[in-house]
Amino acid sequence: MQEFSEQALAEQGLAEQDVRRAAMDLLARREHSYAELSYKLRKRFPPERIENALQRLVDEGLQSDERFTEAYVYSRSNKGYGPARIRNELIQKGVSQNLLANYLFDDDEKWFSEASRLKDKKIGEQKKLSPKDRMKVYRFLAQRGFLSSHINACLG
Known part of the structure; x- marks a missing residue:
């Protein structure tokens, strides 16, 4: 009986190492949110080991x-996307509203110039x-x- 529990612990440790390795592989490519990593790993591993x-x-x-949110906002804003779209994408990726409030400001001057x-x-x-x-420009920017405040300001 004791042998079984040691074997089970060893297997659990090995499985956790496998989960960690898979997560590190994903993080090596780009930053991921916690929820995004969890979702991707659930396809391969049991939930209790992932957590x-x-x-x-x-x-x-x-x-x-926080690092993921900052990098994502920077990347998407440099590609010409506005705050509403970036906010929706981050919410879909499991980022909390508190983090969004710290890194995404609707009244930032850069949105008007962009x-x-x-x-x-x-x-x-x-x-x-x-x-x-x-109308063509309005739809495109929306x-x-x-x-609408950004769009109306640039349309004058």
Whole structure:
């Protein structure tokens, strides 16, 4: 009986190492949120082993939702996406509202300048826009995740 429990402990330790290794492989490619890692690992491992392994990674500073959120906001905003879209994507990836409030600011000046830059790229630097062009730009920027205040400011 004692032999079985030692064997079971060894197997559990091995399984936790496997989970840790799989999580580290994912983290080596890019930052992941805790929920995103958990979701991906559930396809291969039982949930009770995942939680222990992921908590160890968090405790060791190898996985951080804050670092993930900061990197994600930076990356997506540099690709021309607005705050509403970035917020929705982060919520889908399991990031808490508190973290979003710390890293994503709707009234940041960069959103206004980015919306204006994308407008100029889309239709050129025309002074007077036709109603058709205004709607085209409005829809484009709204799909990119910009708020109406950003869009209206760049349309003047």
